[in-house]
Amino acid sequence: MQSESVMAALSVLTVNMLLSLFFPAAVSADLADCGTTKPLLHITAPGRMEALSGSCLQIPCTYDSTDTSYDSNKPIYGVWRKGFWNKNTIFHSDGSVKIYPLNITGDLKKKNCTTLFLDLNTTYSDKYFFRIESKKFKASACADSVQITVKDSAWSPSINISGDVKDLKEKESVSISCSAWTPCPLSPPELTWSLQQDSQRQTETNPDGTFTSKIQENMTLSDTHDGSNITCSVRYPVDGGKRNKTAETNLTLSVSYAPKDTSASISPSGLVSAGSWVELSCSSRAKPPVRTFTWFRNCTGGPVNVSEGHVYNFSVTEGGKFYCVAVNNLGNQTSSVISLKVKNKNLIWMGILA
Numbered sequence: 001m002q003s004e005s006v007m008a009a010l011s012v013l014t015v016n017m018l019l020s021l022f023f024p025a026a027v028s029a030d031l032a033d034c035g036t037t038k039p040l041l042h043i044t045a046p047g048r049m050e051a052l053s054g055s056c057l058q059i060p061c062t063y064d065s066t067d068t069s070y071d072s073n074k075p076i077y078g079v080w081r082k083g084f085w086n087k088n089t090i091f092h093s094d095g096s097v098k099i100y101p102l103n104i105t106g107d108l109k110k111k112n113c114t115t116l117f118l119d120l121n122t123t124y125s126d127k128y129f130f131r132i133e134s135k136k137f138k139a140s141a142c143a144d145s146v147q148i149t150v151k152d153s154a155w156s157p158s159i160n161i162s163g164d165v166k167d168l169k170e171k172e173s174v175s176i177s178c179s180a181w182t183p184c185p186l187s188p189p190e191l192t193w194s195l196q197q198d199s200q201r202q203t204e205t206n207p208d209g210t211f212t213s214k215i216q217e218n219m220t221l222s223d224t225h226d227g228s229n230i231t232c233s234v235r236y237p238v239d240g241g242k243r244n245k246t247a248e249t250n251l252t253l254s255v256s257y258a259p260k261d262t263s264a265s266i267s268p269s270g271l272v273s274a275g276s277w278v279e280l281s282c283s284s285r286a287k288p289p290v291r292t293f294t295w296f297r298n299c300t301g302g303p304v305n306v307s308e309g310h311v312y313n314f315s316v317t318e319g320g321k322f323y324c325v326a327v328n329n330l331g332n333q334t335s336s337v338i339s340l341k342v343k344n345k346n347l348i349w350m351g352i353l354a
Contacts, residue, residue: 033127033129033142033143033145034142034143035142037140037142039139039140039141039142039143039144040065040067040137040139041063041064041065041067041130041131041132041139041140041141042063042064042065042141042143042144043061043062043063043064043113043130043141043144044061044062044063044064044144045059045060045061045062045113045130045144045146045209046059046060046146046208046209046210047144047145047146047147048146048147048149049146049147049148049149049183049210050148050149050150050151050155050181050183051117051120051124051148051149051150051151051183051184052120052150052151052152052154052183052184052236052238052245053120053121053122053150053151053152053238054119054120054121054238054239054243054245055119055120055183055184055187055236055237055238056116056117056118056119056120056183056184056186056187057116057117057120057148057183057184058105058114058115058116058117058183058184058185058186058210058211059114059115059116059117059146060114060208060209060210061106061112061113061114061115061130061146061209062106062111062112062113062114063111063113063130063132063141064111065132065137065139067137067139069136069137070132070134070137071134071136071137072109072111074134074135074136074137075134075135076108076109076132076133076134077092077093077094077108077132077133077134078091078092078093078104078108078113078115078130078131078132078133079091079092079093079097079130079131079132079133079140080100080102080115080128080129080130080131081128081129081130081131081140082100082126082127082128082129083126083127090102091104092133093108100117100124101117101118101119102115102116102117102118103115103116103118108132113130114209115130116186117148120150121150122150122151122152123150124148124150125148125149125150126147126148127145127146127147127148128145128146128147128148129141129142129144129145129146130144130146152245153245153247154189154234154235154236154245154246154247155180155181155234155247156234156247156248156249157178157179157180157191157232157233157234157247157248157249158178158179158180158249159176159177159178159230159232159249159251160176160177160178160179161174161175161176161177161251162174162175162176166254167256168221168253168254168255168256169221169255169256169257169330170221170222170223170255170256170257170258170330171220171221171222172220172221173218173219173220173221174218174219174220174221175216175217175218176195176216176217176218176219176230177214177215177216177217178191178193178214178215178216178230178232178249179191179212179213179214180212180213180214180234181210181212182203182210182211182212182213183210183211185203185211187236187237187241188203188211188213189213189234189235189236189237190234190235190237191213191214191215191232191233191234192215192232192233192235193215193230193231193232193233194229194230194231194232195217195219195230196217199215199216199217200215200216200217201213201214201215201216202214202216215232221253221255222255222257223255223257223260223285223287225253225255226253226254226255226256226257226287227252227253227254228252228253229250229251229252229253230250230251230252230253231248231249231250232248232249232250232251233246233247233248234246234247234248255287256287256288256330257286257287257330258286258328258330258331258332258333259284259285259286259290259326259327259328259331259332259333260284260285260286260333261283261284261285262282262283262284262324262325262326262333262334262335263282263283263284263335263336264280264281264282264322264323264324264335264336264337264338265280265281265283265338266278266279266280266281266338267279267281273316274316274317275315275316275317276315276316277313277314277315277316278313278314278316279311279312279313280295280311280312280313280314280322280324280338281310281311281312282295282310282311282312282324282326282335283310284326284333284335286326286328286330287328288328288329288330289328290310290326290327290328291327291328291329292308292326292327293308293309293310293324293325293326293327294307294308294324294325294327295307295308295309295312295322295323295324296322296323296324296325297320297321297322298320298321298322298323298337299320306322310324312324316340318340319339319340320339320340321337321338321339321340322337322338322340323335323336323337323338
């Protein structure tokens with residue numbers, strides 16, 4: 001019985017050793033594509049890229065090899081292979097194979113393997129491997145595949161605002177941009193938006209060598225921007241410009257601001273008798289909402305705080321001039337002054353600005 005247990009343990013250990021040998025935990029999926037072959041060639045290129053059917057895709061690519069048989073003085077040819085185990089050659093720069101319409105636009109002698117795929121369709125979606133062939137050196141970058149996904153629909157553009165988009169404030173200067181993925185720099189997308197049409201337009205090169213198209217505008221925010229909607233549309237030309245694929249993105253601005261349009265009013269209006277009760281109301285718009293309303297009465301020695309709150313009720317005994325101040329955490333605003341005048345023991349609210 002003990003012997004059987006030992007044999008079972010040894011079997012499990014053997015299986016685990018074999019699994020760790022052929023499927024090491026630290027080995028990436030791409031390195032597993034090399035099988036038992038040690039990669040003699042490495043490329044630097046995006047591991048995943050998306051393209052649009054009917055358009056092109058530029059793959060930024062550089063390669064390197066430390067193998068002593070590599071000689072840049074000899075004729076060098078670039079090869080692209082597709083699919084599992086990278087055995088299906090779709091392109092050879094010597095002209096012998098060109099199953100897919102693509103060109104290596106980079107200078108291979110300078111280790112530049114930048115490649116342009118033309119007129120893609122969804123059947124092109126797969127994993128691709130680059131290979132170098134010369135007289136004495138032949139090697140595939142089996143550990144550095146490029147996964148290409150070809151889509152039928154356009155990507156939605158991205159609207160970005162400098163600063164904290166969740167905490168925009170009036171008087172803040174911001175840069176607003178709308179950008180779109182640009183897989184085909186030969187036929188970049190056209191961006192339009194609801195902001196000024198003379199906005200700065202540019203195509204930027206990303207750190208990995210891919211491209212992004214962008215329109216940008218600088219502005220100083222005000223209360224009028226709160227709740228306004230920014231619409232950005234993108235149009236990708238496909239099939240040689242015969243058709244377009246479009247997408248759209250919307251963003252509603254939320255801008256905080258100090259009190260605006262602060263005003264004071266009275267009820268009832270017109271003539272009132274001494275001893276009557278009147279109500280003064282203060283209104284204002286603000287974001288965040290007004291935290292405090294304060295009522296002041298102008299006196300000989302200066303303004304006197306007579307009440308707190310947006311409504312002030314009191315029994316009339318004499319005339320005077322009143323105004324209110326609205327406050328939130330971004331600032332304050334003072335209303336116009338309303339005057340209370342007494343004549344022949346009657347109080348006449350005249351609503352005259354002081």
